Amino acid sequence: AQIQARLGSDVAMCLDICPPAGVSTAELEQAVRRTTLWARRQRASARSEGQLVFGITQGADHPELRRRSIQEITALDFDGYALGGLSVGESRPRMLETVAWAAPLLPAGKPRYFMGIGDPEGILTSIERGIDLFDCVLPTRTARTGSALTWSGRLNLRNARFTRDPDPLEEDCGCPACVRFSRAYIRHLVTQEEILGLRLLSLHNLWFVLDLTARARAAIERGTFTAFRRDALARLAHVPEEEP
Known part of the structure; x- marks a missing residue:
């Protein structure tokens, strides 16, 4: 105390x-x-x-x-x-x-x-x-494994398919990682064990969770949370990616 x-x-x-x-x-x-x-x-x-x-x-x-x-x-x-x-x-x-x-x-x-x-x-x-x-700790712990939280599920940036991917981690995301950097660049940072990669993923994952809860709050205020939750869970459902 x-x-x-x-x-x-x-x-x-x-x-x-x-x-x-x-x-x-x-x-x-x-x-x-x-x-x-x-x-x-x-x-x-x-x-x-x-x-x-x-x-x-x-x-x-x-x-x-x-x-x-x-x-x-x-x-x-x-x-x-x-x-x-x-x-x-x-x-x-x-x-x-x-x-x-x-x-x-x-x-x-x-x-x-x-x-x-x-x-x-x-x-x-x-x-x-x-x-x-x-x-x-999940948002930052997930980042330390090289993964991003998105509305399409988790992205494992270590996977080779992101090697030349020019897109941001999440379209229309305003976090520092998505505004300035591509999936390919963040993957490069992660695979080369550059600490910046984990920092960018941490910023993105925290931004994602804050955005999720802000949307949930807005849905509660509108009286539409049940529908919001149903639609959000449907978007988040995914098949886990295979390790590279």
């Missing part, structure tokens, strides 16, 4: 214990109990001016413990709330099923934050289930 206050971050997150998938109920209960104790301490700690503090709920996909954690953390009246302890090794259907029943238990008038999901399909599905905020 003191470090985050000194840093002056816009949002400070409470310290929590995030067990991996498959731990015993006893270990899960201990994580919930200690997470609540730490949240109470941080709630009473000083924060920097204008800083928001979010509480983190734990409990994995255990219905009783997740509900208990949500009840205890929301009782502390934080500025927002996170679903922690998911996307840590459990199956994707199980994860999304838990989000579907757990997210509505968080206060509707405050931000709901899903910690650890960042793929386009997962973001859209989580929004449908009531989630507002996300964080994940």
